[in-house]
Amino acid sequence: MISADSIRDIEPQKLDARLLVHVREVNKRYGNGTLALEGINLEVREGEFISLVGPSGCGKSTLLRIIAGLGDVSDGLVTVNGAAPTSVRARASTAFVFQEATLLPWRPVRANVELPLELQGVSKANWKPVVDEILELVGLSKFDKAYPRELSGGMRMRVSIARALVTKPKLLLMDEPFGALDEITRQRLNSDLLRLKEILGATVIFVTHNVFEAVFLSSRIAIMSARPGRFVREVAVNAPYPRDATFRGSPEFGQAVMETVQSLEH
Amino acid sequence: MAIQKVSVLSTTSSEPSAVSKWFSKSLPPISALVVFLLLWQGIILISGLKRFVLPSPIDVVQSFIDKSPELLDAAGFTLRSSSIAFVLVILLGTIVSFVLASNKFIEKALYPYAVMLQSTPVIALAPIIIIWFGLGLGSIVVISVIIAIFAVVANTTQGLISVENNLQNLFKLYGASSNQTLLKLRLPFALPYMVTGWRIASAQVVIGSIVGEYMAGAGGGGQGGLGLVIAASSARLQTSYLFASALTSALIGVGFFLLVNFIGHLLLRNWHESAVQHEN
Ligand SMILES: Nc1ncnc2c1ncn2[C@@H]1O[C@H](COP(=O)(O)OP(=O)(O)OP(=O)(O)O)[C@@H](O)[C@H]1O
Ligand SMILES: [Mg+2]
Numbered sequence: 087m088i089s090a091d092s093i094r095d096i097e098p099q100k101l102d103a104r105l106l107v108h109v110r111e112v113n114k115r116y117g118n119g120t121l122a123l124e125g126i127n128l129e130v131r132e133g134e135f136i137s138l139v140g141p142s143g144c145g146k147s148t149l150l151r152i153i154a155g156l157g158d159v160s161d162g163l164v165t166v167n168g169a170a171p172t173s174v175r176a177r178a179s180t181a182f183v184f185q186e187a188t189l190l191p192w193r194p195v196r197a198n199v200e201l202p203l204e205l206q207g208v209s210k211a212n213w214k215p216v217v218d219e220i221l222e223l224v225g226l227s228k229f230d231k232a233y234p235r236e237l238s239g240g241m242r243m244r245v246s247i248a249r250a251l252v253t254k255p256k257l258l259l260m261d262e263p264f265g266a267l268d269e270i271t272r273q274r275l276n277s278d279l280l281r282l283k284e285i286l287g288a289t290v291i292f293v294t295h296n297v298f299e300a301v302f303l304s305s306r307i308a309i310m311s312a313r314p315g316r317f318v319r320e321v322a323v324n325a326p327y328p329r330d331a332t333f334r335g336s337p338e339f340g341q342a343v344m345e346t347v348q349s350l351e352h
Numbered sequence: 353m354a355i356q357k358v359s360v361l362s363t364t365s366s367e368p369s370a371v372s373k374w375f376s377k378s379l380p381p382i383s384a385l386v387v388f389l390l391l392w393q394g395i396i397l398i399s400g401l402k403r404f405v406l407p408s409p410i411d412v413v414q415s416f417i418d419k420s421p422e423l424l425d426a427a428g429f430t431l432r433s434s435s436i437a438f439v440l441v442i443l444l445g446t447i448v449s450f451v452l453a454s455n456k457f458i459e460k461a462l463y464p465y466a467v468m469l470q471s472t473p474v475i476a477l478a479p480i481i482i483i484w485f486g487l488g489l490g491s492i493v494v495i496s497v498i499i500a501i502f503a504v505v506a507n508t509t510q511g512l513i514s515v516e517n518n519l520q521n522l523f524k525l526y527g528a529s530s531n532q533t534l535l536k537l538r539l540p541f542a543l544p545y546m547v548t549g550w551r552i553a554s555a556q557v558v559i560g561s562i563v564g565e566y567m568a569g570a571g572g573g574g575q576g577g578l579g580l581v582i583a584a585s586s587a588r589l590q591t592s593y594l595f596a597s598a599l600t601s602a603l604i605g606v607g608f609f610l611l612v613n614f615i616g617h618l619l620l621r622n623w624h625e626s627a628v629q630h631e632n
Contacts, residue, residue: 188518192540192623205526
């Protein structure tokens with residue numbers, strides 16, 4: 087007998103794992119003439135964890151926003167879950183975590199996490215079990231009545247992640263979510279994020295400036311060049327999940343960090 | 353022994369009772385008032401100024417007592433016109449703000465006229481208003497609304513257009529309807545700004561009503577309020593009565609302000625910096 091868990095473990099390696107995000111020959115020129123992205127191609131399969139790394143202003147956020155359906159392309163084609171990013175089908179399977187926690191300050195933690203269910207019209211009777219589960223998973227069960235201003239930066243980010251995961255999205259887009267946190271909190275949240283991803287079986291596209299973070303989290307790292315943003319190289323991180331803190335001391339980790347740093351220097 | 357004494361003292365002083373808290377908060381303004389009144393009375397005794405130029409505090413209190421029926425009547429009317437104006441200012445001001453904030457084009461098209469209306473002296477508009485609405489309550493309320501509405505419009509509009517971009521993106525990502533975005537995002541986000549507008553307007557509607565009564569009050573019909581009392585008593589050089597009525601209108605203004613402050617506190621106390629009790 088093969089358990090559900092072991093299937094999920096081997097899925098990323100399987101060639102026929104379903105294609106979740108397809109970006110083909112995308113250019114993006116902003117209204118003021120800035121060419122932010124040029125000739126971008128990206129295929130993300132279910133279960134992958136992909137990091138986008140590159141110098142500031144190279145178009146990482148722009149690409150993520152396009153995949154989320156928050157901005158449009160100038161040329162090329164993007165599909166998410168087989169549909170246009172702005173379609174209901176793509177929207178229903180996507181969640182976004184911003185650099186700041188972007189919580190509603192007038193709502194306590196629980197009501198903040200309920201927001202996506204509320205906006206998507208999920209009937210109220212079904213909220214509690216889902217929200218309880220996700221609060222438990224991010225370790226905030228005891229804080230469900232607290233207001234955002236009463237929480238630390240790391241806890242606020244947990245709420246933001248809980249809110250993103252409450253709809254059980256297939257695709258999680260994260261734009262430098264831990265950029266503003268201290269190193270210890272960042273590492274804890276990194277481990278937590280990998281655990282949550284495994285439990286919920288999500289696919290993640292993650293933007294970061296931090297090479298160590300990218301290597302620790304990702305199965306693949308896409309490295310971008312300065313403006314106009316292009317993919318210059320891809321680094322595969324050859325280490326199986328689940329990964330824990332000891333992974334940071336392994337030769338594979340060091341190898342991938344080296345490769346990434348070298349690619350960035352080009 | 354000495355050490356024990358010190359520690360006893362410090363525990364009592366670190367937990368002040370409610371009474372002593374109130375006392376330490378009220379003492380400075382009350383003593384300032386007492387000093388002010390004593391100086392005032394003293395200056396009159398020394399300089400021998402005529403009563404109609406500067407009445408003494410005692411004269412003013414006397415006038416309060418003698419004229420209390422008239423003052424109460426007038427205050428009641430002013431309170432009524434201010435309240436009507438205040439409700440209208442909030443309703444109309446909020447609606448106008450939502451229209452202005454709904455669309456950049458509409459905002460650009462209309463905002464200059466809102467500013468123009470605000471900058472036109474009411475005294476220039478008063479004759480037209482009186483022709484249209486007649487002497488009495490109608491014109492008084494209109495004048496008061498014109499004076500006070502800008503504070504609500506400016507602040508509410510500012511709040512509605514300041515909603516953080518990523519919060520709007522969040523609502524877009526979950527397919528929120530425009531109603532949901534309005535009620536669950538823009539309105540609560542704008543609330544602290546709105547409360548600021550209400551606070552300013554609460555003082556301005558009282559001033560507006562008194563200006564309105566001064567220009568458009570109808571004394572015969574009992575629609576003169578404090579504004580007409582002020583006009584009449586100054587014409588007759590009843591200076592202490594003038595002081596008493598000015599003081600009454602100030603009290604109404606303070607009452608309005610405190611009420612709005614309290615409502616604002618109730619609305620924002622859980623989450624907004626302005627209303628939160630900080631523990632450092
Ligand atoms: N709304 C916009 N209008 C015009 N130009 C924009 C806009 N947003 C971004 N840009 C430009 O596009 C380029 C890419 O921006 P983007 O925010 O995607 O970069 P980034 O890689 O996310 O940078 P960072 O690491 O600093 O977040 C930049 O040169 C930026 O100035
Ligand atoms: Mg960015």
